[in-house]
Amino acid sequence: MSIRINATVSEARAAAGHSKEQWDRFYFITKDEAKQLSEAHPDWMRWILIPANEKESMLQRINSRLTAEGIPAVEMIILKWRVSQLLRDIGRKYANYIDRLAEGSMLSGMGSNTGTPTQTQAPESSSQQSQSPQRSESSPSDTRPFDPIRDV
Secondary structure: OOOOOOOOHHHHHHHHOOOHHHHHHHHHHHHHHHHHHHHHOOOOOOHHHOOHHHHHHHHHHHHHHHHHOOOOOOOHHHHHHHHHHHHHHHHHHHHHHHHHHHHHHHHHHHHHOOHHHHHHHHHHHHHHHHHHHHHHHOOHHHHOOOOOOOOO
């Protein structure tokens, strides 16, 4: 059996011979394995970087979990297809996490400087308040003609 690395989910599922429920369990089990792998070896972010003996070991662990649930075992090509996607997704989430951390540290760095702009804003707000009476002198209520009902 052979599938393309960019095969669709339905193509991979058909190649594995799984029903929808079995495929869902396969997805869950492989996600769990990939998460453990990435936590233990953060430098293995691509399929090609995983040593062959670790790939075999992972395949055996996954297949033993699948067969324990009565789900057909998968071949290495199916595992490669799935784990390649998982590692890509984990890498993206990790990159997004790092980006958020960097933004957070930048924001917290800005937050420590918030005292300075607030102090500089205070004179501006007082100057705006001093301008307010000037505006009220030329406000529409002062330029409108006298209304005995409104103005009493």
